[in-house]
Amino acid sequence: MQSSTFLGEECLGQHLGSPQQANLGDGHGVVDEVEELRWDYGNPYIGTCQETFDGGLHLRYWIQNTTGAYFMAVSVEEDLSSDHDIVRDGYNKGRDYLVGNLTGHQIIPYNVTSQTTFSGITSFGNYSYQTDVQYVSGLLQNSSLGINHNLTFQLPFSVETSRHPAIDGLVAVMTVKTISQPQSSAAMTTYSQMRFAALALPLLTLGGLVALS
Numbered sequence: 001m002q003s004s005t006f007l008g009e010e011c012l013g014q015h016l017g018s019p020q021q022a023n024l025g026d027g028h029g030v031v032d033e034v035e036e037l038r039w040d041y042g043n044p045y046i047g048t049c050q051e052t053f054d055g056g057l058h059l060r061y062w063i064q065n066t067t068g069a070y071f072m073a074v075s076v077e078e079d080l081s082s083d084h085d086i087v088r089d090g091y092n093k094g095r096d097y098l099v100g101n102l103t104g105h106q107i108i109p110y111n112v113t114s115q116t117t118f119s120g121i122t123s124f125g126n127y128s129y130q131t132d133v134q135y136v137s138g139l140l141q142n143s144s145l146g147i148n149h150n151l152t153f154q155l156p157f158s159v160e161t162s163r164h165p166a167i168d169g170l171v172a173v174m175t176v177k178t179i180s181q182p183q184s185s186a187a188m189t190t191y192s193q194m195r196f197a198a199l200a201l202p203l204l205t206l207g208g209l210v211a212l213s
Contacts, residue, residue: 011048
């Protein structure tokens, strides 16, 4: 699934900086991210090295212990010379870019609501995956308060002639399932019938830690 999103492990497997932390509400308290994935620019082998220098779509993810759901903090970042700061409207863009890549839809900024749904199929290495997406409100505030990299989002919050806070308060809830695989992958039969729910949402800061709410 990872390579079908054009995201991959960090350049040469190297991660700099401390892992971000989140409380997933599963009774395990604050836990470290599993890993960080970067846009591979169409090269699944070393393309993430280009993202490290040029910036682009990237995400961090955690796995909830009780449900197996993946919580993903997604954003679009500046290049290395800008210290990987978040681009203007980078959290909403990151979420929508990921959803668009997984479903094959071009998502118009600020044109999604809590009633918005998308569905599509991606493939890589003879595996195909179906992703169904529902945008959900009520899990996050439509706000710039408590947002990581909040200095990026000082007033004015401008997108063309409108004014918007750092996040629009919508979370993309995604259900992903394997719908086709090589015949030789009999061991993956159980896996292919499973569904994986994931949340694409921005990083929020809470008491110096990163929390997903």
